[in-house]
Amino acid sequence: MNALCRTLTRNLRTMASPTQLLECDPASIAFPDSLDSPALPVISSPSTLDALKLSAHHLLALDDVVAFPTETVYGLGANALSPPAVARIFAAKGRPQDNPLIVHVSSLPMLRRILPDAYAFPPAYSTLMSLFWPGPLTLLFPADARVVPRGVTAGHPSVAVRVPAHPVARALIALADAPLAAPSANASGKPSPTRAVHVLNDLGAAGRVHVILDGGSCTVGLESTVVDGLSTDGHLRVLRPGGVTVEDLERAMQTLPEEGRPRVLVHRRDYEDSVVESAPTTPGMKYRHYSPSVPVTLLMTTSKAPPGEAYVSFPDTLTSLASTQAPRKIGLLAPSDSPLLQHLSKSTGPPVEHFALGARADPATSAARLFDGLLTLESGGADVILVEEISEDNEGLAFMNRARKAAGEIVYVRE
Ligand code: TXA
Ligand code: MG
Numbered sequence: 001m002n003a004l005c006r007t008l009t010r011n012l013r014t015m016a017s018p019t020q021l022l023e024c025d026p027a028s029i030a031f032p033d034s035l036d037s038p039a040l041p042v043i044s045s046p047s048t049l050d051a052l053k054l055s056a057h058h059l060l061a062l063d064d065v066v067a068f069p070t071e072t073v074y075g076l077g078a079n080a081l082s083p084p085a086v087a088r089i090f091a092a093k094g095r096p097q098d099n100p101l102i103v104h105v106s107s108l109p110m111l112r113r114i115l116p117d118a119y120a121f122p123p124a125y126s127t128l129m130s131l132f133w134p135g136p137l138t139l140l141f142p143a144d145a146r147v148v149p150r151g152v153t154a155g156h157p158s159v160a161v162r163v164p165a166h167p168v169a170r171a172l173i174a175l176a177d178a179p180l181a182a183p184s185a186n187a188s189g190k191p192s193p194t195r196a197v198h199v200l201n202d203l204g205a206a207g208r209v210h211v212i213l214d215g216g217s218c219t220v221g222l223e224s225t226v227v228d229g230l231s232t233d234g235h236l237r238v239l240r241p242g243g244v245t246v247e248d249l250e251r252a253m254q255t256l257p258e259e260g261r262p263r264v265l266v267h268r269r270d271y272e273d274s275v276v277e278s279a280p281t282t283p284g285m286k287y288r289h290y291s292p293s294v295p296v297t298l299l300m301t302t303s304k305a306p307p308g309e310a311y312v313s314f315p316d317t318l319t320s321l322a323s324t325q326a327p328r329k330i331g332l333l334a335p336s337d338s339p340l341l342q343h344l345s346k347s348t349g350p351p352v353e354h355f356a357l358g359a360r361a362d363p364a365t366s367a368a369r370l371f372d373g374l375l376t377l378e379s380g381g382a383d384v385i386l387v388e389e390i391s392e393d394n395e396g397l398a399f400m401n402r403a404r405k406a407a408g409e410i411v412y413v414r415e
Contacts, residue, residue: 019204021196022051023214024069029167031174035133038109041171051213052168056176058211059085065092065208067185067199068172069215070104070164072136072223072243073192073371074199075182076209077104077172080114086151086181092208095188100154101181102138102224103161106173111161114179116144124229124236124253124262131252134165136224136243152181162224168215184223185209191290191371191406194218198375221368222398225249235263237271241398243367266397290371290406292378292385295325298407299388301340305412314340314413315347317386322349327384329353331377333370334388335360339415353382363396370399374406 028045043049058064063085065078076092078085080103090097105111108129121129125139143159153159161179164170173180184192185199187206193199196214203209225242227249229235236253238246249264256262265271297317305311312320321330329351334340336356344352355373358365370387377385387403390396404410 019200019207019210019212020054021200021204021212021214022054024048024051024168026069026167026215029171031167031170035108035129035163038107040174041167043171048168052172052175055172055211055213059172059176059180060178063088064210065089066172067193067196067203067209067212068169068182069166069196069213069218070169070182071166071218072164072220073194073218074185074196074212075104075164075169075180076185076199076203077180077182079176080104080152080179080181081147081149083149083151086149089181089183090151092203093183093186093188095183097151098154100156100160101152101183102226103148103152103159104164104169104173104180104182105161106163106170110173110179111141111163114144114147114159114161115141122229122234123256124234127252127255128227128229128249132244132248134163134170136162136165136220138162138224138226138242140226140228140230142230158228158230160226166215166218168213172213185212189289189291191292191374192223193375194221194368194372198372201375201379217372219368221372222370222402225398229262234260235265238264238266241266241401243395243398245394246397247394290374290402291408292374292406294331294378294383294385295409296374296385296387296407297321297409297411298403299334299340299386300410300412301338301388301414302391303389303412309412311412311414314343314415317411317413318343318347318349318352321384321386325384327382329380329382331355331373331380331382331385332388333357333373333377333385335366335390338388340388340413343415353377353380357388357390360390363390363394363399366390367395367399370402 025045025048031041032039055066065088078089138160140158143153148159220243223242225244226240228237332354337359
């Protein structure tokens with residue numbers, strides 16, 4: 001193996017075999033400009049090429065899972081067209097069988113291979129694909145049950161697909177020449193990993209993945225936006241907010257003729273659907289999500305408390321935590337310019353470690369740092385993690401969607 005390839009033998013009880021952490025250099029990978037081209041990328045780093053070839057071997061010859069970086073979060077990939085390989089994803093994550101997977105392709109010709117022959121993209125999809133692919137946008141397509149295994153779709157008539165923008169992810173798919181089904185590479189219910197070490201500490205430590213490609217930190221930091229444009233009214237329904245913002249989608253639709261222009265409908269903001277709410281196809285609705293092993297409290301510092309809900313002061317929140325949960329260390333995920341920070345030096349309770357989100361005016365940085373912050377504070381020994389709310393504009397919508405699901409408790413705070 002090359003110099004960059006490190007085999008880490010970890011002395012862990014549960015470890016069945018060593019986990020290989022293979023470093024890849026994203027800058028050494030160049031793709032053709034057009035998504036229409038099925039051509040392979042040019043890879044100038046020999047060690048990166050070796051790591052990708054070894055991973056492709058695990059995926060294709062062994063039907064095994066491989067963890068790899070995407071621009072959103074790390075994914076746990078397997079050959080999407082092989083039922084036994086897909087079953088290994090569910091086993092490795094402990095994922096409920098009825099939660100469908102996203103299929104990742106490297107080009108439009110590869111997308112065509114999994115869609116029904118006569119299927120024509122609606123105009124809204126053509127616009128979205130040309131603007132946001134490769135990138136953090138997942139679209140639902142009609143599933144061809146003869147090609148896409150039931151394990152991927154969980155028996156639904158649609159299949160979710162995206163083209164990842166991370167060069168390592170896209171190169172792995174192109175080299176394997178197979179669409180990869182890939183959920184986030186975390187044990188079910190845990191925060192999604194945004195660095196290779198997060199995968200190593202979670203699925204790697206449990207012996208559930210044997211190859212992890214390390215391509216650095218994920219720049220988006222939370223998952224793709226899942227959009228359903230298949231309903232007969234032609235409107236786009238955002239099932240999960242993510243890296244492509246609702247504002248981005250709305251701007252994209254403005255480029256289409258006004259007559260028959262699709263609207264962008266956000267679940268819970270623009271429509272309610274009791275059937276959808278109880279179904280696992282509304283991502284994150286049915287199962288526990290994004291929670292570290294320590295309790296998370298969401299601090300609402302700007303939203304109005306609902307009737308009957310009292311406000312507490314931030315120092316009182318810390319005091320009450322210290323007396324009821326007796327933490328040794330409190331983790332605080334708050335914007336870098338949060339007014340709460342001025343109280344920390346005066347706090348007399350347990351130490352509070354601040355993991356800075358972006359400034360209040362920078363929701364993209366807050367989104368990129370949320371999961372990293374939860375995982376870093378947890379592994380740094382925080383017993384309780386407080387997350388401060390941010391405004392639900394742009395990337396703030398996805399941030400708050402994940403923060404609400406991670407939190408066991410919501411507290412309305414006034415300074
Ligand atoms: O950014 C991402 O999307 C990451 C990276 C690895 O690409 N993947 C990811 O996968 O977040 P996962 O499995 O953690 O989340 C996929 C979500 C699930 O909550 C699932 O319910 C939804 O997408 N989904 C998948 N197929 C669907 C379908 N046919 N209809 C509706 N929702 C679907
Ligand atoms: Mg996930």
